[in-house]
Amino acid sequence: MKRIAIIVPTLDEAARLGRTLEAARRAAEHAGLEYELIVPDNGSRDGSQALARRLGARVLDCPGMNIGALRNRGAAASSGDCLAFLDADMEMPPDWLTTWRAVRAEDRAEVLGLLHQAPPEAPWYARAWLQRLAAERDRPALLDWLPTANLCLERAWFERVGGFDERLRSGEDKDLGLRLGQAGARLLSLPRPTVLNWGFEGSWGEWLGKELWRQSSQAQLLRKGRASLRRLRFPLLAAGHWALDALALLGLLLGQPAAALGAFALGWLPAVLLTLRHRYTRQRPLLAVRLTVLHWLRLHVAGIALLMGLVDLNARRPSRG
Structure with a gap:
């Protein structure tokens, strides 16, 4: 060297x-x-x-x-x-x-x-x-x-x-x-x-915008035939997360609040599991709660990014907060 x-x-x-x-x-x-x-x-x-x-x-x-x-x-x-x-x-x-x-x-x-x-x-x-x-x-x-x-x-x-x-x-x-x-x-x-x-990130808008930008290449990889299952695990998880949101909304529209609440609660499970992967969060409950919320938001953002990519809409990196 x-x-x-x-x-x-x-x-x-x-x-x-x-x-x-x-x-x-x-x-x-x-x-x-x-x-x-x-x-x-x-x-x-x-x-x-x-x-x-x-x-x-x-x-x-x-x-x-x-x-x-x-x-x-x-x-x-x-x-x-x-x-x-x-x-x-x-x-x-x-x-x-x-x-x-x-x-x-x-x-x-x-x-x-x-x-x-x-x-x-x-x-x-x-x-x-x-x-x-x-x-x-x-x-x-x-x-x-x-x-x-x-x-x-x-x-x-x-x-x-x-x-x-x-x-x-x-x-x-x-x-x-x-x-x-x-x-x-x-x-x-x-x-x-x-x-x-x-x-x-100096603001919530910047944090969400940056995550949208980070996730925006997944559909590109899919279209170019370079998206292995390993690379697409998180986008697929995000798509499933949005499907549960849709079920919760459908339950409300059909007058079935118990089913809606169940689908909504189930939608938090991936975020909880992603948080519990981190060993020391189990001894730090406040950090665990914070990361669960952030993972839940990120799954929503990733689903939006995947949809945008499939219709060839670009996500731009946000300006500094």
Whole structure:
């Protein structure tokens, strides 16, 4: 490992980008790595490009592209033998790349992602939603895929699988991870060192809109013949969830309140089961209640996203709250 390219796609992220680039630079210097900072910019109008240049980044002007295409352009423009993809709102710890070097030196994995958490000032729903990931990944684990909020891998693996699928509006990170795994790469999630995620949702509208956007690629995968049962488990669960809602509504219309109440109550079961998958929620009842509500809402949003995708309606990523 000689040189790492740190690729940070951005669109109007001036309020957060400086923190991200400074932390990435410190981590590279702490690890003793040659590095390059590359910022593929999607048409920012808030000074993000000028800020990135002042902090030593190379800015690529890439208006109108989706997130997968932005990351691919950054990788293509880089010269590092390793690639690190960051969201523009991630504050990486100083030992981030030292950890990556150790993972490769010990041959523990070919791809690395670290857990991230929201800062204390984030709303409860944003903090709880990230705590669900902490509950799932509270120890080192090899996973099927890792989010590209922070992701390290060698260029050879990235090129072997053809990079990100630029046809996908969202879910491109899951798609990349599954293809890397199929090619033989090991994807390691570590709970520490912890990353601070400053891109938390500032409003309910932003949280719901972001979930709608995240789920919007499922119908695309279905249409392109790349939707395995594993990938479609959650959308199918969401469709069943909406079917129970429809039964509850039908029961009310037919004057059968008991049947309606039963269908409505049954509709909460998937959310409860999704919450109870997280081991430590069983000892934290308030967090369990919060996550159950969030899972219930997410199932509704996923059903809407699946329907929108089937009729070729795009869900846009919401503006910052």
